Amino acid sequence: MSSAIAHVFGDLHLDPAGGAEVEAFCAWLGSVDSPRLVILGDLFEAWFGPRTASLPGARQVLASLLAATARGIAVEVIPGNRDFLLGAGFEARTGATLHAGGRTLEVASQRTLILHGDELCTRDRGYLRLRSVLRSPLVVRLAALLPRWAGAAVAARLRRASVQAVAAKPAEEKAMQPEAAVAAAQRAGAGLLIVGHAHEFALRTPAPGLEWVVLDGWGGDRDVVELSGDGTWTAVAHGDLPRSSGGSPTQVSRARS
Numbered sequence: 001m002s003s004a005i006a007h008v009f010g011d012l013h014l015d016p017a018g019g020a021e022v023e024a025f026c027a028w029l030g031s032v033d034s035p036r037l038v039i040l041g042d043l044f045e046a047w048f049g050p051r052t053a054s055l056p057g058a059r060q061v062l063a064s065l066l067a068a069t070a071r072g073i074a075v076e077v078i079p080g081n082r083d084f085l086l087g088a089g090f091e092a093r094t095g096a097t098l099h100a101g102g103r104t105l106e107v108a109s110q111r112t113l114i115l116h117g118d119e120l121c122t123r124d125r126g127y128l129r130l131r132s133v134l135r136s137p138l139v140v141r142l143a144a145l146l147p148r149w150a151g152a153a154v155a156a157r158l159r160r161a162s163v164q165a166v167a168a169k170p171a172e173e174k175a176m177q178p179e180a181a182v183a184a185a186q187r188a189g190a191g192l193l194i195v196g197h198a199h200e201f202a203l204r205t206p207a208p209g210l211e212w213v214v215l216d217g218w219g220g221d222r223d224v225v226e227l228s229g230d231g232t233w234t235a236v237a238h239g240d241l242p243r244s245s246g247g248s249p250t251q252v253s254r255a256r257s
Ligand SMILES: [Mn+2]
Pocket: 041, 042, 080, 081, 082, 116, 118, 196, 197, 198
């Protein structure tokens, strides 16, 4: 029996249109044995408002999340920079809970703060400005009103702009800043900070008494943090997590396009 109380992962970048990655994730989710899954953002490669939910891959993912919550798994999702428009419709269709400002978990009097990580890129002023504009209530409302093709076009345009902007910046400026990590952890009173966003595992100690874990992107060797009931944690590969016993994995209904 596992003493795990939660599994934390993110940066799956699943295509709402569907594909092999979506199939593989839904199969994994259908049989994973965990009391709580915390998805720390960029579950989807892009999410341009509620209409995205009708795309075939999105429907598959939403259905498998719903099956997971119906099995009694608590699913919590922190929106990332690619899917920050996830909203109430997503919660209603999946039974998952959104935590837009990050999630604090307390285990054995150990506090853990979980963020996507992009908010720690505090030297990237252009990005932070764009982030605050894109997350303004007006933009979120407008996105809900756009027809799907227009939303997709806007998302593609933003992605191109972001790829060009990122390529033009020195690495140091794009990076998550240790001071920002320390400040966020201190505000939350956390001794463990878990983020994604960079897609490359790292463990740092930016201040005494603070462990800062950056997870691999989905599919990496250390793409999941397992939090245990005694307050300890380990980084593992999602494929190595225990599967639920008792026969065949939960059947996930296939969405039709
Ligand atoms: Mn990201």
